Amino acid sequence: MTATNPSGDGALAARKRRWWRALRVGLYLLFLLGLMEGVLRIGLYVTFESGEYSCHPNRELAGMSRYYRAAVATEAEPRPMFAWDPFTGHWPSLRQKDRDFADARVSTNSEGLRGTQEYPAARPAGQRRIIALGDSFTFGDGVNDDEVWPAQLASMLPKTDVINLGVSGFGHDQMYFALRERGQRYGADIVLLLFIDADMARNCQDYFCYFKPVARRGEGGFAFQNVPVPHPDDLGEPFSMVVAVAQALYRDQTTEPCDGQDPQEVTAFILDELHALCRKMGSELILVTLPDHGVNDASASRFLKDYTRQRHIRLIDQFPAFDKECRAMGRERCEQAFVLPDRHLNGAGNRLLADGIREALTGQPRGR
Numbered sequence: 001m002t003a004t005n006p007s008g009d010g011a012l013a014a015r016k017r018r019w020w021r022a023l024r025v026g027l028y029l030l031f032l033l034g035l036m037e038g039v040l041r042i043g044l045y046v047t048f049e050s051g052e053y054s055c056h057p058n059r060e061l062a063g064m065s066r067y068y069r070a071a072v073a074t075e076a077e078p079r080p081m082f083a084w085d086p087f088t089g090h091w092p093s094l095r096q097k098d099r100d101f102a103d104a105r106v107s108t109n110s111e112g113l114r115g116t117q118e119y120p121a122a123r124p125a126g127q128r129r130i131i132a133l134g135d136s137f138t139f140g141d142g143v144n145d146d147e148v149w150p151a152q153l154a155s156m157l158p159k160t161d162v163i164n165l166g167v168s169g170f171g172h173d174q175m176y177f178a179l180r181e182r183g184q185r186y187g188a189d190i191v192l193l194l195f196i197d198a199d200m201a202r203n204c205q206d207y208f209c210y211f212k213p214v215a216r217r218g219e220g221g222f223a224f225q226n227v228p229v230p231h232p233d234d235l236g237e238p239f240s241m242v243v244a245v246a247q248a249l250y251r252d253q254t255t256e257p258c259d260g261q262d263p264q265e266v267t268a269f270i271l272d273e274l275h276a277l278c279r280k281m282g283s284e285l286i287l288v289t290l291p292d293h294g295v296n297d298a299s300a301s302r303f304l305k306d307y308t309r310q311r312h313i314r315l316i317d318q319f320p321a322f323d324k325e326c327r328a329m330g331r332e333r334c335e336q337a338f339v340l341p342d343r344h345l346n347g348a349g350n351r352l353l354a355d356g357i358r359e360a361l362t363g364q365p366r367g368r
Contacts, residue, residue, distance in 0.1 A: 134194035138166025171202030204258035
């Protein structure tokens with residue numbers, strides 16, 4: 001008769017219980033991860049694939065959205081508002097006709113420029129030309145084609161084309177490439193760049209809404225990198241949405257602003273390149289400053305004033321004009337009169353900006 005070992009049997013049973021408990025916990029965690037993966041995939045696909053979602057929050061998820069692809073329009077699937085561009089990263093898709101975007105009616109011409117007017121490369125005799133560079137404040141998020149400040153400026157200046165090369169989400173580096181690759185052909189007399197303080201931070205990033213060019217300091221000084229910009233077909237979808245979101249959150253918490261570079265130095269390099277390009281084109285570069293989303297960054301204003309004075313570049317400062325209106329009307333009424341809920345300018349705000357630029361260019365007082 002074999003003797004039993006109660007203590008040994010008890011220890012074996014305890015180990016089995018621990019293994020089963022660990023297995024159940026592991027299976028439960030896998031179920032939760034699978035559930036999170038499913039919810040993220042469904043939720044993010046719905047977010048990216050419906051409506052006019054045009055700004056992808058992080059690089060890890062950029063490859064999953066067809067709104068970052070140069071898709072062909074069909075009746076069932078309209079052409080995306082923005083498509084891949086090798087130099088700027090993204091550019092308005094060609095020939096958008098009176099479609100909804102950012103709570104407004106938007107059109108683009110055959111070159112992807114805001115509005116329906118076409119501009120031949122050969123400038124008509126006796127016609128002056130101005131190119132407008134900028135981000136969503138110049139493209140005109142939230143306002144109709146005829147309310148955008150370049151369109152209103154054109155209506156105020158006789159025999160003058162104002163060609164709008166502004167694109168939502170652009171930094172100054174993308175504005176430089178837009179002018180170099182798309183704007184030179186028009187033979188502009190003046191290049192106006194609407195300077196928004198937030199664009200300086202974008203200058204340090206190789207990804208903002210989409211992958212983009214970026215200026216980096218090397219042994220020989222600053223130079224543009226990430227050009228051509230990676231094609232969306234080369235990105236692919238992330239293997240795991242949970243991992244991609246975790247990576248994005250970790251990167252956001254650990255990455256230094258501007259990757260340790262001075263945004264003012266980066267911006268100065270880009271503006272120098274843009275100024276040199278304008279001289280090569282025979283165009284005058286003029287910078288126009290506007291309060292950024294209703295807030296004027298004092299350090300950015302000092303930088304811009306110092307930069308334009310040192311380089312002998314003309315500066316049209318629109319902050320005093322808006323400040324004067326707001327002081328007269330009261331801040332709250334001023335916000336309602338000139339600014340949309342998302343902090344972009346409404347039609348009246350664009351008109352005030354255009355009239356200020358017209359005054360600076362012609363010397364005629366506002367309202368004339």
